[in-house]
Amino acid sequence: MAGIDLRDAKLDDAQLERAQLGNALMSGASFAGARLDGADLLASWLQGSNFMLASLQGADLSGTKLQMAAFTSAGLQGATLAFANLEMASLRDADLDGANLAMARLTGADLSGTRLQGSDMRGTVVWRTTPPAGEPPAAIDLAQVVLRAPADEELAALGAALARLDNGGLKARLADGLARLSDASQNGAWATSQDQQQWQSLAKAGETATADDYKGRLTEYLTRLACRPRFASGAVAAGVARRAMAPGFKGDTAAFYVRLKGTDCAATQALSPRLMRELATAADAARGQ
Numbered sequence: 001m002a003g004i005d006l007r008d009a010k011l012d013d014a015q016l017e018r019a020q021l022g023n024a025l026m027s028g029a030s031f032a033g034a035r036l037d038g039a040d041l042l043a044s045w046l047q048g049s050n051f052m053l054a055s056l057q058g059a060d061l062s063g064t065k066l067q068m069a070a071f072t073s074a075g076l077q078g079a080t081l082a083f084a085n086l087e088m089a090s091l092r093d094a095d096l097d098g099a100n101l102a103m104a105r106l107t108g109a110d111l112s113g114t115r116l117q118g119s120d121m122r123g124t125v126v127w128r129t130t131p132p133a134g135e136p137p138a139a140i141d142l143a144q145v146v147l148r149a150p151a152d153e154e155l156a157a158l159g160a161a162l163a164r165l166d167n168g169g170l171k172a173r174l175a176d177g178l179a180r181l182s183d184a185s186q187n188g189a190w191a192t193s194q195d196q197q198q199w200q201s202l203a204k205a206g207e208t209a210t211a212d213d214y215k216g217r218l219t220e221y222l223t224r225l226a227c228r229p230r231f232a233s234g235a236v237a238a239g240v241a242r243r244a245m246a247p248g249f250k251g252d253t254a255a256f257y258v259r260l261k262g263t264d265c266a267a268t269q270a271l272s273p274r275l276m277r278e279l280a281t282a283a284d285a286a287r288g289q
Helices: 152-163 168-181 184-190 194-209 214-226 235-244 253-260 273-287
Strands: none
Touching (some): 152 168, 214 253, 235 253, 253 273
Protein backbone atom coordinates (compact mmCIF):
# COMPACT_ATOMS: atom_id res chain seq x y z
CA MET A 1 0.00 0.00 0.00
CA ALA A 2 2.93 2.35 -0.55
CA GLY A 3 1.69 5.80 -1.51
CA ILE A 4 -1.95 4.97 -0.74
CA ASP A 5 -4.44 7.71 0.18
CA LEU A 6 -6.02 6.84 3.55
CA ARG A 7 -6.74 10.33 4.84
CA ASP A 8 -9.30 10.28 7.69
CA ALA A 9 -9.68 6.50 7.31
CA LYS A 10 -10.84 4.40 10.24
CA LEU A 11 -8.50 1.43 10.72
CA ASP A 12 -9.06 0.73 14.41
CA ASP A 13 -7.94 -2.79 15.46
CA ALA A 14 -6.69 -3.51 11.92
CA GLN A 15 -4.09 -6.25 11.42
CA LEU A 16 -1.33 -4.51 9.48
CA GLU A 17 1.81 -6.34 10.57
CA ARG A 18 4.69 -5.68 8.12
CA ALA A 19 2.40 -3.65 5.85
CA GLN A 20 4.09 -1.43 3.26
CA LEU A 21 2.68 2.06 3.85
CA GLY A 22 5.66 4.22 2.93
CA ASN A 23 4.96 7.69 1.47
CA ALA A 24 1.23 7.23 2.14
CA LEU A 25 -1.24 10.06 2.82
CA MET A 26 -2.87 9.16 6.14
CA SER A 27 -3.40 12.42 8.01
CA GLY A 28 -6.34 12.22 10.41
CA ALA A 29 -6.53 8.43 10.15
CA SER A 30 -7.32 6.32 13.21
CA PHE A 31 -5.25 3.22 13.99
CA ALA A 32 -6.43 2.85 17.60
CA GLY A 33 -5.62 -0.64 18.82
CA ALA A 34 -4.23 -1.65 15.41
CA ARG A 35 -1.25 -3.96 14.98
CA LEU A 36 1.48 -2.41 12.82
CA ASP A 37 4.44 -4.44 14.06
CA GLY A 38 7.29 -4.25 11.55
CA ALA A 39 5.27 -1.98 9.24
CA ASP A 40 6.96 0.41 6.81
CA LEU A 41 5.58 3.94 7.32
CA LEU A 42 8.63 5.71 5.96
CA ALA A 43 8.04 9.38 5.07
CA SER A 44 4.24 9.08 5.34
CA TRP A 45 1.89 11.96 6.18
CA LEU A 46 0.23 11.13 9.50
CA GLN A 47 -0.59 14.49 11.06
CA GLY A 48 -3.28 14.22 13.71
CA SER A 49 -3.44 10.44 13.38
CA ASN A 50 -4.57 8.26 16.28
CA PHE A 51 -2.36 5.35 17.39
CA MET A 52 -3.75 5.03 20.89
CA LEU A 53 -3.06 1.53 22.28
CA ALA A 54 -1.67 0.48 18.88
CA SER A 55 1.32 -1.85 18.51
CA LEU A 56 4.13 -0.54 16.30
CA GLN A 57 6.97 -2.75 17.49
CA GLY A 58 9.94 -2.42 15.15
CA ALA A 59 7.96 -0.21 12.76
CA ASP A 60 9.86 2.22 10.51
CA LEU A 61 8.54 5.77 10.86
CA SER A 62 11.69 7.52 9.66
CA GLY A 63 11.01 11.02 8.37
CA THR A 64 7.29 10.64 8.97
CA LYS A 65 5.13 13.75 9.53
CA LEU A 66 3.42 13.06 12.85
CA GLN A 67 2.50 16.51 14.11
CA MET A 68 -0.17 16.24 16.83
CA ALA A 69 -0.40 12.46 16.40
CA ALA A 70 -1.59 10.47 19.44
CA PHE A 71 0.53 7.52 20.57
CA THR A 72 -0.94 7.28 24.07
CA SER A 73 -0.06 3.89 25.60
CA ALA A 74 1.21 2.63 22.22
CA GLY A 75 3.92 -0.04 21.93
CA LEU A 76 6.87 1.28 19.91
CA GLN A 77 9.65 -0.98 21.18
CA GLY A 78 12.53 -1.02 18.70
CA ALA A 79 10.72 1.36 16.34
CA THR A 80 12.59 3.83 14.13
CA LEU A 81 11.49 7.46 14.41
CA ALA A 82 14.71 9.08 13.20
CA PHE A 83 14.10 12.52 11.62
CA ALA A 84 10.35 12.20 12.39
CA ASN A 85 8.30 15.36 12.85
CA LEU A 86 6.59 14.83 16.21
CA GLU A 87 5.73 18.42 17.04
CA MET A 88 2.80 18.57 19.51
CA ALA A 89 2.46 14.77 19.43
CA SER A 90 1.30 12.83 22.48
CA LEU A 91 3.56 9.97 23.53
CA ARG A 92 2.07 9.76 27.00
CA ASP A 93 2.65 6.34 28.60
CA ALA A 94 4.00 4.97 25.29
CA ASP A 95 6.72 2.29 25.31
CA LEU A 96 9.73 3.39 23.24
CA ASP A 97 12.29 1.06 24.75
CA GLY A 98 15.14 0.54 22.26
CA ALA A 99 13.63 3.01 19.79
CA ASN A 100 15.65 5.27 17.50
CA LEU A 101 14.60 8.93 17.83
CA ALA A 102 17.81 10.45 16.45
CA MET A 103 17.26 13.92 14.97
CA ALA A 104 13.50 13.76 15.59
CA ARG A 105 11.60 16.94 16.41
CA LEU A 106 9.69 16.77 19.70
CA THR A 107 8.80 20.44 20.05
CA GLY A 108 5.61 20.75 22.10
CA ALA A 109 5.31 16.96 22.50
CA ASP A 110 4.12 15.17 25.65
CA LEU A 111 6.47 12.45 26.90
CA SER A 112 5.04 12.11 30.40
CA GLY A 113 5.13 8.48 31.46
CA THR A 114 6.99 7.46 28.30
CA ARG A 115 9.40 4.51 28.53
CA LEU A 116 12.72 5.26 26.82
CA GLN A 117 15.12 2.59 28.09
CA GLY A 118 17.97 2.08 25.63
CA SER A 119 16.60 4.61 23.16
CA ASP A 120 18.66 6.87 20.89
CA MET A 121 17.87 10.58 21.19
CA ARG A 122 21.01 11.99 19.59
CA GLY A 123 20.31 15.40 18.10
CA THR A 124 16.64 15.26 19.02
CA VAL A 125 15.09 18.75 19.22
CA VAL A 126 13.27 19.36 22.49
CA TRP A 127 11.36 22.53 23.39
CA ARG A 128 8.21 22.95 25.47
CA THR A 129 8.31 19.17 25.66
CA THR A 130 6.91 17.41 28.71
CA PRO A 131 9.76 15.20 29.99
CA PRO A 132 9.43 11.60 31.21
CA ALA A 133 9.12 11.40 34.97
CA GLY A 134 11.57 9.79 37.37
CA GLU A 135 15.22 8.87 36.99
CA PRO A 136 16.98 8.99 33.60
CA PRO A 137 16.08 5.88 31.57
CA ALA A 138 18.78 3.22 31.56
CA ALA A 139 21.14 3.02 28.55
CA ILE A 140 19.53 6.02 26.82
CA ASP A 141 21.68 8.28 24.62
CA LEU A 142 20.79 11.87 25.54
CA ALA A 143 24.24 13.35 25.08
CA GLN A 144 23.36 15.57 22.10
CA VAL A 145 19.76 16.59 22.79
CA VAL A 146 19.09 20.06 21.35
CA LEU A 147 17.21 22.43 23.66
CA ARG A 148 16.09 25.40 21.59
CA ALA A 149 12.96 27.18 20.41
CA PRO A 150 11.94 26.55 16.78
CA ALA A 151 13.46 28.98 14.31
CA ASP A 152 11.24 31.21 12.15
CA GLU A 153 12.02 29.24 9.01
CA GLU A 154 11.10 26.00 10.77
CA LEU A 155 7.77 27.42 11.87
CA ALA A 156 7.16 28.70 8.34
CA ALA A 157 7.92 25.28 6.84
CA LEU A 158 5.60 23.64 9.36
CA GLY A 159 2.84 26.10 8.50
CA ALA A 160 3.28 25.45 4.78
CA ALA A 161 3.00 21.69 5.34
CA LEU A 162 -0.16 22.10 7.41
CA ALA A 163 -1.71 24.32 4.76
CA ARG A 164 -1.71 21.33 2.40
CA LEU A 165 -4.11 19.37 4.61
CA ASP A 166 -7.69 18.96 3.41
CA ASN A 167 -9.40 18.18 6.71
CA GLY A 168 -10.67 21.54 7.97
CA GLY A 169 -11.03 20.48 11.58
CA LEU A 170 -7.58 18.92 11.72
CA LYS A 171 -6.04 21.90 9.96
CA ALA A 172 -7.61 24.26 12.51
CA ARG A 173 -6.32 22.20 15.45
CA LEU A 174 -2.82 22.09 14.04
CA ALA A 175 -2.87 25.80 13.20
CA ASP A 176 -3.87 26.54 16.80
CA GLY A 177 -1.01 24.39 18.07
CA LEU A 178 1.43 26.10 15.72
CA ALA A 179 0.30 29.48 17.00
CA ARG A 180 1.06 28.38 20.56
CA LEU A 181 4.52 27.17 19.55
CA SER A 182 5.16 30.56 17.94
CA ASP A 183 4.11 32.51 21.05
CA ALA A 184 7.21 34.38 22.27
CA SER A 185 5.89 34.83 25.82
CA GLN A 186 5.19 31.12 26.24
CA ASN A 187 8.59 30.24 24.79
CA GLY A 188 10.24 32.68 27.18
CA ALA A 189 8.40 31.22 30.15
CA TRP A 190 9.39 27.65 29.24
CA ALA A 191 13.06 28.67 28.96
CA THR A 192 13.17 28.96 32.76
CA SER A 193 10.56 26.32 33.59
CA GLN A 194 10.96 23.17 35.68
CA ASP A 195 10.41 21.03 32.58
CA GLN A 196 13.27 22.75 30.75
CA GLN A 197 15.54 22.31 33.77
CA GLN A 198 14.63 18.64 33.93
CA TRP A 199 15.62 18.18 30.28
CA GLN A 200 18.93 19.87 31.03
CA SER A 201 19.47 17.49 33.94
CA LEU A 202 18.59 14.50 31.78
CA ALA A 203 21.02 15.62 29.08
CA LYS A 204 23.79 16.11 31.63
CA ALA A 205 23.12 12.71 33.17
CA GLY A 206 23.16 11.23 29.66
CA GLU A 207 26.67 12.57 29.05
CA THR A 208 27.92 10.77 32.17
CA ALA A 209 26.05 7.57 31.35
CA THR A 210 27.49 7.27 27.83
CA ALA A 211 31.03 7.73 29.10
CA ASP A 212 31.12 4.60 31.27
CA ASP A 213 31.20 1.34 29.28
CA TYR A 214 28.17 2.51 27.35
CA LYS A 215 28.90 0.32 24.33
CA GLY A 216 28.69 -2.87 26.33
CA ARG A 217 25.69 -1.81 28.42
CA LEU A 218 23.72 -0.68 25.36
CA THR A 219 24.50 -3.89 23.46
CA GLU A 220 23.45 -6.04 26.40
CA TYR A 221 20.20 -4.14 26.88
CA LEU A 222 19.23 -4.17 23.20
CA THR A 223 20.06 -7.87 22.90
CA ARG A 224 17.87 -8.77 25.87
CA LEU A 225 15.08 -6.60 24.51
CA ALA A 226 15.23 -8.10 21.01
CA CYS A 227 15.33 -11.69 22.29
CA ARG A 228 12.57 -11.55 24.89
CA PRO A 229 10.10 -14.44 24.47
CA ARG A 230 7.19 -11.99 24.32
CA PHE A 231 8.79 -10.49 21.18
CA ALA A 232 9.23 -13.81 19.40
CA SER A 233 7.53 -12.45 16.25
CA GLY A 234 10.86 -10.81 15.39
CA ALA A 235 9.48 -7.29 14.84
CA VAL A 236 11.41 -5.76 17.74
CA ALA A 237 14.59 -7.67 16.84
CA ALA A 238 14.32 -6.48 13.22
CA GLY A 239 13.85 -2.89 14.35
CA VAL A 240 16.85 -3.05 16.67
CA ALA A 241 18.90 -4.71 13.90
CA ARG A 242 18.05 -1.82 11.60
CA ARG A 243 19.30 0.56 14.29
CA ALA A 244 22.49 -1.50 14.77
CA MET A 245 23.26 -1.11 11.05
CA ALA A 246 22.68 2.66 11.01
CA PRO A 247 25.60 5.13 11.00
CA GLY A 248 26.63 6.30 14.45
CA PHE A 249 25.34 3.25 16.35
CA LYS A 250 27.08 3.28 19.74
CA GLY A 251 26.59 -0.39 20.53
CA ASP A 252 28.58 -3.40 19.33
CA THR A 253 27.06 -4.48 15.99
CA ALA A 254 29.17 -7.63 15.78
CA ALA A 255 28.27 -8.79 19.30
CA PHE A 256 24.61 -8.06 18.66
CA TYR A 257 24.67 -10.16 15.48
CA VAL A 258 26.29 -13.10 17.26
CA ARG A 259 23.69 -13.02 20.02
CA LEU A 260 20.80 -12.55 17.60
CA LYS A 261 21.63 -15.67 15.59
CA GLY A 262 22.09 -17.77 18.72
CA THR A 263 19.76 -20.61 19.64
CA ASP A 264 18.71 -18.89 22.87
CA CYS A 265 17.14 -15.89 21.09
CA ALA A 266 13.37 -16.31 20.75
CA ALA A 267 13.19 -14.07 17.67
CA THR A 268 15.90 -15.77 15.58
CA GLN A 269 13.64 -18.05 13.54
CA ALA A 270 11.28 -15.19 12.67
CA LEU A 271 13.96 -12.95 11.12
CA SER A 272 14.33 -12.88 7.36
CA PRO A 273 17.50 -14.36 5.83
CA ARG A 274 18.03 -11.11 3.93
CA LEU A 275 18.06 -9.07 7.16
CA MET A 276 20.51 -11.47 8.77
CA ARG A 277 22.81 -11.27 5.73
CA GLU A 278 22.73 -7.48 5.87
CA LEU A 279 23.43 -7.53 9.61
CA ALA A 280 26.31 -9.99 9.04
CA THR A 281 27.82 -7.59 6.49
CA ALA A 282 27.48 -4.68 8.91
CA ALA A 283 29.04 -6.79 11.68
CA ASP A 284 32.03 -7.63 9.46
CA ALA A 285 32.45 -3.95 8.63
CA ALA A 286 32.31 -3.06 12.34
CA ARG A 287 34.98 -5.65 13.15
CA GLY A 288 37.26 -4.12 10.52
CA GLN A 289 37.13 -0.64 11.99
